[in-house]
């Protein structure tokens with residue numbers, strides 16, 4: 645049973661192991677979180693739209709519950725996230741006449757928001773995803789078109805990191821993105837990091853979301869991406885890992901449980917990933933899963949509605965999967 649092994653404890657000298665949580669799962673997964681993880685990320689509750697839905701109204705309750713849980717049990721807590729194209733309320737981008745807010749207004753609103761949120765959690769959150777998913781997925785393009793880019797201009801990323809650094813000079817500031825091991829996107833992310841570093845922007849790390857599946861990306865692609873990011877001289881964190889049982893274009897909805905072949909591939913991938921992570925433990929400073937166990941995962945219903953998925957190391961009963969034992973034993977034998 646789950647009490648036979650301790651995942652985070654086993655990797656304590658390598659990196660913390662985290663899970664994304666909600667104000668609900670800190671209760672429904674409480675024992676599992678405390679036994680197997682030593683870091684948390686709020687899956688949604690610290691995002692702009694959740695914590696600051698109207699200009700003069702903050703809704704801290706659910707975020708506070710997660711921060712208090714982390715404080716109480718001395719767990720790490722990653723801050724997620726400030727500048728993003730999703731889950732950001734429309735009021736930020738609008739002026740009083742119903743038109744578009746200007747650059748100065750956007751910067752002032754972002755500053756006020758970051759001051760309030762970073763300030764409130766500065767004792768427990770030492771690391772923030774300051775900018776999330778700003779790079780486009782299309783080869784031959786660069787920045788994703790977003791209201792932040794449109795309203796502030798191309799320097800919005802640099803300004804966000806500078807503000808965050810001025811507010812909390814001790815905080816570690818991350819750029820976080822998905823498809824991070826896709827060769828073209830990896831190069832674009834590296835280009836952005838180099839452009840920021842060249843002019844002295846305070847960015848300290850790259851977050852590799854690691855929303856992977858049992859077929860993609862390949863281990864070689866992941867290794868190549870880690871090498872390129874590490875060569876920037878930045879620290880790396882795996883921030884939102886899961887290993888979907890379905891390839892992205894697999895639209896099946898009829899499975900009540902993963903097939904034996906799916907399970908075999910997922911085991912193989914997870915063993916390889918943890919070997920790789922251990923190899924890069926000098927630059928890899930945390931590994932966080934986007935959920936704690938298969939009883940709740942954002943991949944249930946995404947991208948195919950009504951479909952269950954089994955992407956994590958703990959099953960629907962919150963028990964460790966066979967591969968979880970493999971990973972722990974492999975580390976103990978090193």
Ligand code: G3I
Pocket residue numbers: 687688730731776822853884942
């Ligand atoms: O809170 C509302 C609720 O009031 C409403 O009744 C319900 C009906 O759909 O929706 C609830 O909001 C949902 C929210 O999660 C909270 O559960 C949104 O519809 C839903 O879209 C939202 O999804 C989140 C998604 O980000 C939004 O883009 C996922 O839970 C969350 O796992 C996911 O996380 C992102 C990372 O932040 C960034 N990287 C990718 C990752 C996966 O998409």
